[in-house]
Amino acid sequence: MPKKKESADISSSVEIISTESTTPNQEAISNLPSIESEEEPTLIIEEKESNPKGFESFGFSQELIKTLQDKGYEEPTPIQEASIPELLLGRDLVGQAQTGTGKTAAFALPIIERINHSAGSPPQVLVLTPTRELAIQVADAFRSYSVGHPGFKVLSIYGGADFRSQTNTLRRGVAVVVGTPGRVMDHLRQGTLNKSQINCLVLDEADEMLRMGFIDDVEWILEQLPNERQMVLFSATMPTEIRRISKQYLSSPAEITIKPNNKKTTLIKQSYITVQSSYKIDTLKRVLETTSEEGVIIFTRTKAITISVAEKLENCGYKVAVLNGDVPQNQREKTIERLRQGHINILVATDVAARGLDVERIGLVINFDIPFDREVYIHRIGRTGRAGRHGQAILFASPRERSFVGSLERAVGQPIERMEIPNNESINRNRILKLQKNLIEASSRGREHEEETTILKELIKNAEQELKVDASEIALAAINLALGPNPLMIQEDETWIKNSNQTRNRNDRRDFKGRSRRRNDLEVNASEKNMERFRVEVGYKDHVKPGNLVGAIANETGLRGRMIGRIQIFEDHSLVDLPKDMPNDIFNNLKRVKVMNRELQINRVI
Numbered sequence: 346m347p348k349k350k351e352s353a354d355i356s357s358s359v360e361i362i363s364t365e366s367t368t369p370n371q372e373a374i375s376n377l378p379s380i381e382s383e384e385e386p387t388l389i390i391e392e393k394e395s396n397p398k399g400f401e402s403f404g405f406s407q408e409l410i411k412t413l414q415d416k417g418y419e420e421p422t423p424i425q426e427a428s429i430p431e432l433l434l435g436r437d438l439v440g441q442a443q444t445g446t447g448k449t450a451a452f453a454l455p456i457i458e459r460i461n462h463s464a465g466s467p468p469q470v471l472v473l474t475p476t477r478e479l480a481i482q483v484a485d486a487f488r489s490y491s492v493g494h495p496g497f498k499v500l501s502i503y504g505g506a507d508f509r510s511q512t513n514t515l516r517r518g519v520a521v522v523v524g525t526p527g528r529v530m531d532h533l534r535q536g537t538l539n540k541s542q543i544n545c546l547v548l549d550e551a552d553e554m555l556r557m558g559f560i561d562d563v564e565w566i567l568e569q570l571p572n573e574r575q576m577v578l579f580s581a582t583m584p585t586e587i588r589r590i591s592k593q594y595l596s597s598p599a600e601i602t603i604k605p606n607n608k609k610t611t612l613i614k615q616s617y618i619t620v621q622s623s624y625k626i627d628t629l630k631r632v633l634e635t636t637s638e639e640g641v642i643i644f645t646r647t648k649a650i651t652i653s654v655a656e657k658l659e660n661c662g663y664k665v666a667v668l669n670g671d672v673p674q675n676q677r678e679k680t681i682e683r684l685r686q687g688h689i690n691i692l693v694a695t696d697v698a699a700r701g702l703d704v705e706r707i708g709l710v711i712n713f714d715i716p717f718d719r720e721v722y723i724h725r726i727g728r729t730g731r732a733g734r735h736g737q738a739i740l741f742a743s744p745r746e747r748s749f750v751g752s753l754e755r756a757v758g759q760p761i762e763r764m765e766i767p768n769n770e771s772i773n774r775n776r777i778l779k780l781q782k783n784l785i786e787a788s789s790r791g792r793e794h795e796e797e798t799t800i801l802k803e804l805i806k807n808a809e810q811e812l813k814v815d816a817s818e819i820a821l822a823a824i825n826l827a828l829g830p831n832p833l834m835i836q837e838d839e840t841w842i843k844n845s846n847q848t849r850n851r852n853d854r855r856d857f858k859g860r861s862r863r864r865n866d867l868e869v870n871a872s873e874k875n876m877e878r879f880r881v882e883v884g885y886k887d888h889v890k891p892g893n894l895v896g897a898i899a900n901e902t903g904l905r906g907r908m909i910g911r912i913q914i915f916e917d918h919s920l921v922d923l924p925k926d927m928p929n930d931i932f933n934n935l936k937r938v939k940v941m942n943r944e945l946q947i948n949r950v951i
């Protein structure tokens with residue numbers, strides 16, 4: 346994939362400011378004075394129609410188009426729309442994008458299209474990621490996008506996994522290698538990773554690599570690779586050091602930043618729930634049980650998910666409809682009308698299908714899948730709070746996606762508050778309240794035909810006399826009849842909710858406890874509050890570098906690199922400062938983690 350000559354002629358900065366002409370999913374949003382009470386997080390949206398482009402416009406092969414269709418991708422995300430044409434031209438690229446924006450496909454799709462697919466050839470693309478989880482995830486994404494390209498092979502390489510089996514796979518030939526810096530260095534040093542044909546390098550989550558102390562390693566790797574190569578750098582933020590790298594190693598890169606639009610305000614209360622993917626449906630059911638809103642719209646990422654979510658809710662007795670790209674336009678209009686009239690209460694939709702949707706009855710928007718970017722989020726939550734009414738928006742975020750919530754908060758300029766998954770107690774309380782409300786409403790309403798009321802009153806009187814009971818017992822029997830055989834009070838297992846909260850707490854600690862700590866602040870004394878000193882059994886003699894320790898510990902504990910304190914390396918051991926109160930299971934796992942092929946055997950320094 347040699348770099349094309351014309352790439353230098355293209356204007357040097359493609360700045361994507363989210364306007365309707367460049368990105369499909371957003372609307373113009375402008376600053377307006379706030380009109381609501383202070384305690385409510387608020388947002389107002391002004392709409393404009395936009396004009397979506399499909400993946401066909403990139404000139405992708407039929408195989409790839411089919412794969413994307415099968416995956417339910419209806420249209421490119423903003424970062425994909427901006428990056429893919431540049432990358433297909435062979436241009437270098439700097440993209441500012443977070444997890445959840447579709448950035449992996451933004452670089453993977455053009456790579457799959459441009460690569461030489463002949464089996465057995467040495468690697469042509471190297472992707473560097475800060476963590477092994479991301480390496481695995483990126484390699485999986487490559488695999489899923491390349492199902493229509495049978496010769497395509499990808500391998501993830503990271504520390505802690507068997508070196509020899511990685512070497513064997515490399516020897517058999519893979520087109521793309523995705524790896525963490527430490528392990529990639531090991532393979533380069535040992536000559537087991539053939540670098541001669543590498544003509545494209547991707548640095549994913551570059552700022553995270555910087556934070557984790559991998560930048561020296563990354564630069565070392567860059568210097569080993571052939572000069573004639575395409576280079577792509579994705580980063581959520583652009584610290585000076587990352588800018589320097591991009592200036593030094595990238596040539597006339599396209600620079601892509603998806604800028605947030607301005608915003609205006611209305612009454613939308615925003616919250617998020619941290620939940621593992623496997624519990625999203627249970628969480629959704631619990632949220633719906635406790636909401637008092639009538640009209641609800643649930644946003645999912647793909648068409649397939651709209652259908653499976655709608656089916657599950659239908660099985661629980663909800664009146665649901667699906668709105669996705671497969672639903673023909675006239676049918677969509679009918680569905681929206683049914684929602685407006687109250688014949689259905691819940692709509693499960695993709696972003697494309699729900700564009701511009703305006704139904705006053707929608708009181709709650711649920712982001713079942715986290716949106717691709719801030720504009721999509723703003724569009725989604727703008728489906729509620731219509732016509733000056735009050736609205737609520739709830740976002741489901743996995744522990745990994747939790748950090749994206751902060752960026753959404755900055756985009757909307759409002760807090761997105763943490764919300765607990767409703768437990769049995771709150772669901773039961775809600776069920777009683779709902780029943781009470783329905784009873785009061787029904788008793789004040791009476792029946793439409795007066796004569797029916799007379800008949801029913803007669804019936805109660807007869808039953809009282811016959812059974813020799815008073816009216817309250819007859820009322821109880823009537824409620825029993827109306828409720829049916831299902832128990833009124835939920836008694837489901839809720840231990841997963843507690844576990845989910847624990848995961849969330851651990852994750853929050855990750856995000857917030859060390860938020861002001863930078864890598865160069867590492868001269869922190871272990872006696873400092875909240876830190877503890879540990880000894881690990883790898884040292885100079887094993888050629889260990891701080892980055893190797895940070896990487897391994899961060900991978901195993903889920904700590905962010907910046908939360909790992911001072912590291913001192915001695916001949917046969919090292920000292921590392923870590924936050925206090927490390928849970929025992931993580932501590933025990935860390936003992937067995939291998940760095941430079943030696944177990945850490947971590948111990949507290951007393």
Ligand code: AMP
Pocket residue numbers: 417418419420421422425443444445446447448449450646647
């Ligand atoms: P990423 O930001 O690369 O971590 O991607 C976030 C998620 O979005 C992944 O689950 C992808 O499968 C999904 N995704 C990426 N691009 C699209 C698209 N154009 N349409 C629908 N889903 C997508």
